[in-house]
Amino acid sequence: MASKFLEHINSPADLRKLSSEELKIVAVELRKFIIDIVATKEGHLGASLGVVELTIALHYAFNTPEDLLVWDVGHQAYGHKILTGRRDIFETNRRLKGISGFPKRTESIYDTFGTGHSSTSVSAALGMAIASRLKGEVYKQHIAVIGDASIASGMAFEGLNHAGVSKANLLVILNDNAIGIDPSVGALKQYLTKAKVGHKPAQDNIIEALNFKYFGPVDGHDLEALLKVFEELKAIEGPKFLHVITTKGKGLKKAEEDQVKYHAPGKFEPDTGELLNYDTEGLPLKYQDVFGFTLVELAKQNEKIIGITPAMPTGSSLKYMMQAFPERAFDVGIAEQHAVTLSAGMATQGFIVFCAIYSTFLQRAYDQLIHDVALQDLPVVFCLDRAGLVGEDGATHHGLYDIPYLRCIPNLIIAAPSNEIQLRNLLFTAQLQLEHPLVIRYPRGRGVEAEWELPFEEMEIGRGKCLSKGSKIAILSLGKMAENVSKAISKIGEKEKIGHYDMIFVKPLDEVLLREIFSEYKNIITVEDGAVTGGFGSAVLEFASEEKFAGKIIRLGVPDEFIEQGSVAELQEIVGISVKNIRRVLNSLL
Known part of the structure; x- marks a missing residue:
């Protein structure tokens, strides 16, 4: 059935012709459009459903693309893409020669910054705001939309710290849904939870301590409330912070109930949200699960084994060790630098640390890898998931550069198993008094061996x-x-x-x-x-x-x-x- 408004919106200028009541109908239509496309073409679902009203309100209240809007990560930017001229080609999302699953500068003038990795939005938007001031463009607004999981990252704090003394015309919007890909973790998450359940932040408000004017919390699904606060914020100069509460997966019951699974659920029934089950019987296991199950098996035998991951317990399958040995497995949040140096610190005390991290995300901790691990020759084991071409996530997520950027580092051992049995045996070998840091790179997806759970065998380092x-x-x-x-x-x-x-x-x-x-x-x-x-x-x-x-x-x-x-x-x-x-x-x- 044809939509009443959405099919006529080819840019935010068309959106601004509508009344605030009509925007509520647009929200219903946009949510359904996203669900229908992702149900058959696959992609990131929950995050974009959660910011439908926020997306509409932003493009309605602000003069995009003159006002510069930066979406952190981009999992949440599907509605943004649809409202900015890409509705009719949205079915090509994440496909060969189609549009990217993330904001991309070469794709649209509305994509002001490429964001495939998290926690960059504050720094990027602040850079734009300072540049606008230098050019005399005092009328421009600069908006960064960042999630509660992403804002806990060190880089986001670096941006907030600078912005607080910059007097820049910057608005940081915290999209607080208490989850990234997995549930958010850490002390900041606990602080934000208190704020949204009615504990009014007073002199201990961490945001105001950084010289931001704090507003909220605001219901991120209340269009009228969002539009009202945006009008207020436009009249206020300097750094501003708006705390918005949303529900990831909003509008699809199953996506609200299982926010981890429906982050990127694969194909599903659009009306009910029921996942379309594929017959996987007899197929090899995914490499990540071979890693996860093997680590649990080894940890049962060796109490010195520790597991660490920066915000990817499900994606890396470290979740199995977190369930079996919660006191010896840690999700440290979106903090790759911290994850690597935390691993190094534990290794100095005789623990055998397996740091499970995607190849593309290890790039974010390169100095720590060199200075804190390799230079001190600490036997941290880096389990590099998603090494190589990863498919539909595209350029920001392919794990293509780990060999060149690792190969030049002294003391580092680099291995790439050709099957699950080798992966299993490399993990076994790594905990047998390894004397140097070891990188084990393995691909996304299923392996090649149906029978992989064989007795462990020690592998000789450096032997083909x-x-x-x-x-x-x-x-x-x-x-x-x-x-x-x-x-x-x-x-x-x-x-x-x-x-x-x-x-x-x-x-x-x-x-x-x-x-x-x-x-x-x-x-x-x-x-x-x-x-x-x-x-x-x-x-x-x-x-x-x-x-x-x-x-x-x-x-x-x-x-x-x-x-x-x-x-x-x-x-x-x-x-x-x-x-x-x-x-x-x-x-x-x-």
Whole structure:
């Protein structure tokens, strides 16, 4: 059925022609539009449903895009995209050559800042506000919308600290729903909870202590209340802070009841919210669950094992250890720097710390990784989930850079298991008196082994594995690429000419095995699910140069460009590491 208002809104200017009563109908239509699309196309649901009224009120009350609006993270920005000219293409959200699942400057003038990682909105909006003042644009409003989980991050506090003495025309809106992807944690969460249940913050108001004018709490689903407070705020100069209370998943009963599952639920029935169940019987387990279950198994045997994650207990599956050993597993919130140095501190006291963190988020703690862990040679185990191409989340979430940015750090061991059994054995090996920090990178999604829960075996650090011998070409795979390589070789007519080596370790490289390969083959191909510049193939190339290898080395990996969203299969084809492309390269050499 056609909508009464939404189908005629192509920009916020169209929205502003409506009455405040008509906006309530727009809210109903926008919520239904989001539900209907995400139910069939998938994506992030709960966060955007929770800010429907807030989104409408912002674009109605403020003169966007002249007034600059920054959405923190972007999980909550679907309504924003739909109201700013992308309604008719919204079904392409997160798909190959479609619109991004996050705000993106090249996509729309209304997307003032790219926000795929959290806690950047305050700093970005403050930068815009100071720049506007320097340009004499005193009429502009600058708004950062940030969640209660994101504002607890160190970077958000850095931005608030500066903003409080800047006198900048900045409005920070706290979207407080008590949950990020998982429930919010920490002392700030407890403080905000007191504020919203009626304890009026007085002289102990942490926001006013930072020189912000504090307003709220306000019901984030009451359009009239939001519009009223926005009109008041527009007349007040300097840094302002509005505390808005919302419900994640608002308008879909099941999404309100299970906010963790409905953050990104997959496909579901739009009318009822019932998830569409897929038959997973007989399929391999997800790598993250192999990690989670194995860590619990090891923790039962070794009471010195600790688990730490920055706000991703469900995504990393550390939740299993948090349930089994709550006193030895910690969700520290969106605080990657703290997570890494906290791990280092525990390691100094003889504990074996497994820090479970997405590859893309470890980037946020690079100095801590070098200064607090590697420089002190502390045996922290970094379990890097979502390494490689991750699919529909796109450029901000692909774990493509960990090998290049880790490989140059002294003392660090870097491993990439090619299956769940290797992952399990690497975790086992890591808690056997490891003397150096270890990074274990593994991909998003399901593994390749149905029978993975085998007896533990200690792995030799820096030792690769010959999977098959050949006479003409050696193909060196890293991590999950072993599967693509094996499939490619199986479809080659002269497969006996191709040797396949699962290298497992990027650092230290298996130099004994590489010397053997250099002596037996004139053509070598390296394949990795990561940036080819400075990656695993580069490490092999460097060693080949030292050994004066005279043959040919071809490196397959992700080229020196940012890769957008699409399915993993589509993206592997684009970057040239698909089964089809590996087979093409092999045939060209044969």
